[in-house]
Amino acid sequence: TKFHDKTTPMVYPDALPKDPISKAMFRTSNQISQLTLSACEMGASKIDAYGQKKKESVTETKEVKVGKAAIMLAKGTRSVSKKTADVTGKISDGISNALGGKVGRIATPKDSDTLLKKKGRTLLVASAVSYGEIESGATGGYEAMVKAAQEQATSFVAKKYGEDAAELARHTAGAAANFGRAALTAKRVVNVKKMVKSSAKRRAKEVVKNAVS
Numbered sequence: 001t002k003f004h005d006k007t008t009p010m011v012y013p014d015a016l017p018k019d020p021i022s023k024a025m026f027r028t029s030n031q032i033s034q035l036t037l038s039a040c041e042m043g044a045s046k047i048d049a050y051g052q053k054k055k056e057s058v059t060e061t062k063e064v065k066v067g068k069a070a071i072m073l074a075k076g077t078r079s080v081s082k083k084t085a086d087v088t089g090k091i092s093d094g095i096s097n098a099l100g101g102k103v104g105r106i107a108t109p110k111d112s113d114t115l116l117k118k119k120g121r122t123l124l125v126a127s128a129v130s131y132g133e134i135e136s137g138a139t140g141g142y143e144a145m146v147k148a149a150q151e152q153a154t155s156f157v158a159k160k161y162g163e164d165a166a167e168l169a170r171h172t173a174g175a176a177a178n179f180g181r182a183a184l185t186a187k188r189v190v191n192v193k194k195m196v197k198s199s200a201k202r203r204a205k206e207v208v209k210n211a212v213s
Contacts, residue, residue, distance in 0.1 A: 017125055026126065044148035064164065074167075075171050081178035082178050149173065
């Protein structure tokens with residue numbers, strides 16, 4: 001996600017159609033992305049502050065012995081969650097790449113299109129690029145929140161209950177984060193970059209075709 005202050009001119013992606021409506025859509029999406037990421041970063045800072053406050057309230061560490069079986073189970077769950085996220089990513093990438101390529105071909109305006117149809121295809125490309133901007137902010141925000149929560153939870157448990165308990169918390173929190181990533185990935189339908197790339201290739205072919213004919 002690109003961040004822009006009031007004095008910095010908006011930089012539009014090359015793949016974005018250059019008409020005013022497409023640009024307006026992207027500007028709105030960029031603002032939403034920034035707000036989403038800013039809100040998540042603010043949330044992460046509050047998690048950090050709350051975690052610090054909780055740790056400062058701990059005056060004595062009460063060592064809790066955690067059985068090896070419990071730690072091994074937590075490690076195994078985290079490993080499974082990582083594999084789940086990886087597999088989900090690969091499957092989702094395969095589906096979204098295929099859909100992205102197909103949508104990209106469909107979204108490319110053709111010389112034979114009516115004016116209304118060209119506008120519709122252009123709007124589809126602009127929507128995809130704008131969605132990609134929002135998705136970028138949401139992903140960055142999720143990672144910021146998860147990182148803060150994991151670090152504060154683990155360090156608090158370490159201070160209050162000792163290193164054994166902290167190791168258990170670290171694996172448990174890691175597993176939860178991985179399963180969350182898998183859920184977010186599974187919701188992705190179209191690979192926006194693939195769609196844009198496919199659309200660009202199709203446009204290039206149209207240009208060559210017109211030049212030859």
